[in-house]
Amino acid sequence: MDMQIDTLTSRASTTHFVSTGTVNWVILQSDAGVTLIDGGYPGHAGAVLESLRRVGSAGEEIRAALLTHAHVDHLGGLVKLRQKYTFDVYAHADEVAHARREYLEQADAASLAPIAWQPRVLRWLSQIIPLGALSKSGVDDAAPFSGLRALPGNPVAIPTPGHTRGHSAYLVAEGEAVVSGDALISGHPITSHNGPQCLGPIFTHDPDQGAESLEAIAVTDATLLLPGHGHLWEGSMRTAVNEALSRR
Numbered sequence: 001m002d003m004q005i006d007t008l009t010s011r012a013s014t015t016h017f018v019s020t021g022t023v024n025w026v027i028l029q030s031d032a033g034v035t036l037i038d039g040g041y042p043g044h045a046g047a048v049l050e051s052l053r054r055v056g057s058a059g060e061e062i063r064a065a066l067l068t069h070a071h072v073d074h075l076g077g078l079v080k081l082r083q084k085y086t087f088d089v090y091a092h093a094d095e096v097a098h099a100r101r102e103y104l105e106q107a108d109a110a111s112l113a114p115i116a117w118q119p120r121v122l123r124w125l126s127q128i129i130p131l132g133a134l135s136k137s138g139v140d141d142a143a144p145f146s147g148l149r150a151l152p153g154n155p156v157a158i159p160t161p162g163h164t165r166g167h168s169a170y171l172v173a174e175g176e177a178v179v180s181g182d183a184l185i186s187g188h189p190i191t192s193h194n195g196p197q198c199l200g201p202i203f204t205h206d207p208d209q210g211a212e213s214l215e216a217i218a219v220t221d222a223t224l225l226l227p228g229h230g231h232l233w234e235g236s237m238r239t240a241v242n243e244a245l246s247r248r
């Protein structure tokens with residue numbers, strides 16, 4: 001599995017940003033164990049464990065997983081990991097029903113049809129379908145987050161609805177970095193552009209709301225963006241948000 005791990009060390013915890021060619025996840029590590037933020041596609045469960053091993057942890061140390069949102073590329077690996085390990089899965093209150101698969105708010109074959117002829121999109125589909133992109137499994141007991149500060153890494157939620165109705169970003173590494181999920185990405189297999197950007201409307205529940213939500217990221221003092229797709233990006237969050245909005 002091709003993965004890159006960028007590590008940030010702060011006083012009480014360590015943040016590991018794990019990026020793969022298709023999707024990213026984050027490991028928050030402290031003496032109390034590990035908080036995962038997102039967990040890749042179903043086919044990434046082994047890669048998540050491999051990433052934990054590479055940073056000196058193990059599946060047994062997972063205390064909780066946070067979802068930025070409940071799309072299959074962020075939740076699928078966690079569904080698999082929970083067949084073997086015991087940990088709670090939390091999301092924003094407005095995302096919990098989605099995580100439980102009481103409804104599905106995700107691009108499907110019909111919504112992808114207008115772009116499915118593009119070579120990049122075809123290549124992307126040929127990568128993600130074997131990773132379990134068509135899985136409809138959810139986390140039946142996903143719960144709304146509260147008291148995140150008590151979890152390893154002390155994450156702070158930044159609600160950013162739009163990509164999905166209960167999307168949330170997280171401030172980590174003692175305020176140094178934002179885990180932005182799909183509210184703000186820095187690259188994606190279906191586009192050639194590298195740099196802060198929003199995902200296209202086909203993949204977004206409410207693009208205008210998503211654009212408005214970015215202000216909550218822009219006002220942080222973080223200088224590192226750890227997106228759901230693309231590479232780690234360094235700079236002020238205001239700059240990242242302005243760049244993304246200017247490309248809409």
Ligand SMILES: [Zn+2]
Nearest residue numbers: 071073182228
């Ligand atoms: Zn995604």
